[in-house]
Amino acid sequence: MSALLPVRDTLDIIGGKWKLLILISIWEGNKHFREIERSIPKLSTKVLSKELKDMEENQLIIRTVLNGFPVRTQYTPTEHSKTLKKVILELQNWGINHRKEIFGDTSEKDNSIRV
Amino acid sequence: MSALLPVRDTLDIIGGKWKLLILISIWEGNKHFREIERSIPKLSTKVLSKELKDMEENQLIIRTVLNGFPVRTQYTPTEHSKTLKKVILELQNWGINHRKEIFGDTSEKDNSIRV
DNA sequence: GTAACTGGTTACTAAAAGGTAACTGATTAC
DNA sequence: GTAATCAGTTACCTTTTAGTAACCAGTTAC
Numbered sequence: 486m487s488a489l490l491p492v493r494d495t496l497d498i499i500g501g502k503w504k505l506l507i508l509i510s511i512w513e514g515n516k517h518f519r520e521i522e523r524s525i526p527k528l529s530t531k532v533l534s535k536e537l538k539d540m541e542e543n544q545l546i547i548r549t550v551l552n553g554f555p556v557r558t559q560y561t562p563t564e565h566s567k568t569l570k571k572v573i574l575e576l577q578n579w580g581i582n583h584r585k586e587i588f589g590d591t592s593e594k595d596n597s598i599r600v
Numbered sequence: 601m602s603a604l605l606p607v608r609d610t611l612d613i614i615g616g617k618w619k620l621l622i623l624i625s626i627w628e629g630n631k632h633f634r635e636i637e638r639s640i641p642k643l644s645t646k647v648l649s650k651e652l653k654d655m656e657e658n659q660l661i662i663r664t665v666l667n668g669f670p671v672r673t674q675y676t677p678t679e680h681s682k683t684l685k686k687v688i689l690e691l692q693n694w695g696i697n698h699r700k701e702i703f704g705d706t707s708e709k710d711n712s713i714r715v
Numbered sequence: 716g717t718a719a720c721t722g723g724t725t726a727c728t729a730a731a732a733g734g735t736a737a738c739t740g741a742t743t744a745c
Numbered sequence: 746g747t748a749a750t751c752a753g754t755t756a757c758c759t760t761t762t763a764g765t766a767a768c769c770a771g772t773t774a775c
Contacts, residue, residue, distance in 0.1 A: 491695025500615045518722050555721040575690040580606030586680055633752050670751040
């Protein structure tokens with residue numbers, strides 16, 4: 486069925502443990518490598534490096550090297566990446582409802598969308 | 601970071617290579633183990649077995665054993681699983697637009713099940 | 716001079732995921 | 746009696762992914 490190709494394309498890009506975390510971290514204002522690294526617990530330098538490369542390739546972020554003394558790079562989200570917000574909203578809503586459905590969790594402690 | 605938990609919950613459940621393919625196959629009318637297996641190229645018995653267990657645990661499908669001569673099991677989608685259709689639609693739309701954005705691909709030629 | 720910061724890379728190791736094929740037990744068809 | 750179908754399970758092996766830690770160059774602060 487034809488839904489599968491595009492869905493798989495999408496999951497290939499934003500699936501996995503870290504990509505969405507990283508994107509959200511950048512959306513929240515973290516621009517530099519070490520900054521992003523520190524903002525996401527348990528994320529290692531090596532993995533971050535690889536994920537950022539993937540994301541740049543897929544045009545979700547732009548990497549700029551600033552000429553300065555303690556060499557700085559800057560990561561900024563592309564306009565294109567912002568189209569992911571709808572997807573994330575659906576994934577988020579489903580996750581919340583699923584949790585209720587499965588665990589009967591009605592607490593709804595935090596459903597703000599700080600993205 | 602509150603979008604992240606639910607999003608990760610969702611991706612844990614439907615992420616990965618096979619779960620959505622399997623769910624769609626079942627939605628399309630394939631009910632039995634070998635039937636589902638044969639409908640998805642490159643999917644092995646072992647992996648299908650594991651994926652179906654995960655999906656049953658997450659209440660996306662129901663497994664019923666029919667008492668008969670060449671023992672048959674039946675997999676049916678839950679009502680709850682149908683709430684995924686919105687999510688899938690968004691993932692699908694994003695995938696299509698992303699492909700256009702990145703490759704300028706307007707052909708939409710190949711909508712067969714590539715695995 | 717020493718340590719710490721920047722953005723990573725490299726090498727080694729450990730864990731997780733996936734592939735292949737054989738095998739189960741009951742039954743049907745030839 | 747032989748082969749095939751059903752729904753899986755098990756054991757073994759390979760591939761992929763991830764974690765750890767050391768290290769690069771250049772600069773700043775003490």
